[in-house]
Amino acid sequence: MKRFYSYQSILNFINTYSILVAIGSLSSYLFFSNLFDVKPNYVLALGLSLSLWIIYTLDHLLDGLSIGKDASSIRHREHFLKHKQMIRWMLFSLIILIGLSFWVPQVYYGYVLFLCILTLLHFCINYFLSRKYTFLRYLKEIFVALVVTIGFVITPLIGNEESLNLTQLIYIFIIFYFINLSNLLIFSFFDRDRDHRDNMLTIAHLYSHRKLKRLIYLGIGMSTTILVISYINGHLTLINFFVLASMQLTLLFITSFPSYFKFSDRYRFFGDLIYLYPIVVFPFLG
Numbered sequence: 001m002k003r004f005y006s007y008q009s010i011l012n013f014i015n016t017y018s019i020l021v022a023i024g025s026l027s028s029y030l031f032f033s034n035l036f037d038v039k040p041n042y043v044l045a046l047g048l049s050l051s052l053w054i055i056y057t058l059d060h061l062l063d064g065l066s067i068g069k070d071a072s073s074i075r076h077r078e079h080f081l082k083h084k085q086m087i088r089w090m091l092f093s094l095i096i097l098i099g100l101s102f103w104v105p106q107v108y109y110g111y112v113l114f115l116c117i118l119t120l121l122h123f124c125i126n127y128f129l130s131r132k133y134t135f136l137r138y139l140k141e142i143f144v145a146l147v148v149t150i151g152f153v154i155t156p157l158i159g160n161e162e163s164l165n166l167t168q169l170i171y172i173f174i175i176f177y178f179i180n181l182s183n184l185l186i187f188s189f190f191d192r193d194r195d196h197r198d199n200m201l202t203i204a205h206l207y208s209h210r211k212l213k214r215l216i217y218l219g220i221g222m223s224t225t226i227l228v229i230s231y232i233n234g235h236l237t238l239i240n241f242f243v244l245a246s247m248q249l250t251l252l253f254i255t256s257f258p259s260y261f262k263f264s265d266r267y268r269f270f271g272d273l274i275y276l277y278p279i280v281v282f283p284f285l286g
Helices: 002-016 019-035 042-067 075-083 083-101 106-127 131-157 168-196 210-230 240-256 256-286
Strands: none
Touching: 002 019, 002 075, 002 256, 019 042, 019 131, 019 168, 019 240, 019 256, 042 075, 042 131, 042 168, 075 083, 075 131, 106 131, 131 168, 168 210, 168 240, 168 256, 240 256
16 A cells, blocks of 8 residues: 555656656657757757746646645646745746856757747736637647647757758658647546636537547547658658657557546656657667
8 A cells, every 4th residue: 555655646746747748858859859860959958858847837837826725636736835846946947047048059049039939828828818818728739739849849950951851840740749739638638627627728628528539539540640651751760650659559548548547647647758758769769
């Protein structure tokens, strides 16, 4: 019994404080750098990791503060109860991020500004939007999936335009976008009842569980179809194909066995874990 509670506590800690999100963004950046055959900028990779952690933490913090101590989800309740500590950690991370910015080449400045504008737009839509335009909040997953895909897939190519293969980029962008979208839809699928109790609007409230599940399968199917086509056309190595296919297969398992993955929020742990899959194959990447 003690071992079970220890396991559950570790799982809750990782999920609540977006640990895998930070590590996964670093892993994914290095993966796409290798996929596009460009030299990674490790300062930028660390900055991307910290930035994503700050964004996720701020998102959970704002949700937690708006719901209060009676929040249904652990992550929102924890961020509310420990909001002072979380603010301090975010400020500390922001200071590090500012320090890293002095080592980022100038070619990235405009791109980073573009990502900041997209992020600001996300927060404006979700927290400061007039009730007249509340319907836009239902598009949160679609928009977030786009921003994450841009951040992971496009970032390695900034300053390396000579390595750009436009056809390959389009294939990879579509594959990864539908992976991200399916993953976010899975989170909404499992969080649907809790979000409803907390009066939080997501795309899950537009559809029944059955229809939402079909949308998830459709997203995974779209991603898998483009993956196979891109591999056949020589835009992916076998190892890169294996990594992306493993991500898709994991999402398929999570969706197909909801009773198992709902327990202790396993769906969130394994959903974030897919972005760490490249770590396993790093020794084999050329």
